[in-house]
Amino acid sequence: MLVAAAVCPCPPLLVPGIAAGAAPELDAARAACTDALGVLAAARPDRLVVVGPAEQSGRGSHPEGTWGSFRGFGVDLDVRLGGYGVRAPEGPSGSQHSELAEPSERALPPSLAVAAWLLHRTDWSDAPVEGLGVGEPLAVERCIQVGKEIVAQPERVALLVMGDASACRTLKAPGYLDERAEGFDREVARALETADVAALKALDAELAYELKASGRAPWQVLAGAAEGAGLGGTLLYEDAPYGVGYMVATWS
Numbered sequence: 001m002l003v004a005a006a007v008c009p010c011p012p013l014l015v016p017g018i019a020a021g022a023a024p025e026l027d028a029a030r031a032a033c034t035d036a037l038g039v040l041a042a043a044r045p046d047r048l049v050v051v052g053p054a055e056q057s058g059r060g061s062h063p064e065g066t067w068g069s070f071r072g073f074g075v076d077l078d079v080r081l082g083g084y085g086v087r088a089p090e091g092p093s094g095s096q097h098s099e100l101a102e103p104s105e106r107a108l109p110p111s112l113a114v115a116a117w118l119l120h121r122t123d124w125s126d127a128p129v130e131g132l133g134v135g136e137p138l139a140v141e142r143c144i145q146v147g148k149e150i151v152a153q154p155e156r157v158a159l160l161v162m163g164d165a166s167a168c169r170t171l172k173a174p175g176y177l178d179e180r181a182e183g184f185d186r187e188v189a190r191a192l193e194t195a196d197v198a199a200l201k202a203l204d205a206e207l208a209y210e211l212k213a214s215g216r217a218p219w220q221v222l223a224g225a226a227e228g229a230g231l232g233g234t235l236l237y238e239d240a241p242y243g244v245g246y247m248v249a250t251w252s
Helices: 014-043 110-121 140-148 181-193 196-203 205-210 217-224
Strands: 002-009 047-055 059-062 067-068 077-080 130-135 159-164 231-241 246-251
Touching: 002 014, 002 217, 014 110, 014 159, 014 181, 014 196, 014 231, 014 246, 047 217, 067 110, 077 110, 110 130, 110 159, 130 140, 130 196, 130 217, 140 217, 159 217, 181 217, 181 231, 181 246, 196 217, 205 217
Parallel strands: 002 159, 047 130, 047 159
Antiparallel strands: 002 246, 059 130, 067 077, 231 246
């Protein structure tokens, strides 16, 4: 049974050490993510499932305690999904120094590593956590089915859904300017604000791929999980810094 969901963006730039001097530009997004996780905690779930985009096709599960790393983004910082979260004490020079073992082959994809960082940042201890990476090419019907499977048991489940909207909002965006991007993002924002399950299911997978919208598959997993749950939506944040659509919403 789905009792609450939070939708957050997943750029590694949310981690201030990666954003460096540009970190303040995403302060509002970070604050909105904190508020969204508070809604999940208030729902008192028995289990939290974190869903985020992954490069592989299909889906891959990540149990509580799975490690992730931001070393590939130039920051010596490791995270763990649930449990102790981030452990990156400062070294003598004041720089962050990781004392953890090297991440395993089954490391968290970047989207779930960002989620792990957010959960640690908010001291999440309200329910056991597990992660699910869904491949961006995963078919719409399969995404919906995965969502239904997540909530098939009678336990109270909350979802933390990671994903970005289009990456084609400006000339300097990662995907350059695409005139379709603003309309696509507007429809996603409306669907998240109104908890419109049907609208999320109807998102065009091919268009989302062309617009580099990494959240398409996770949002459609949410749609499958939320069907019949009767949740209402609230949009906490919507902007496109760097030409990429970032949205924070809650369903409860």
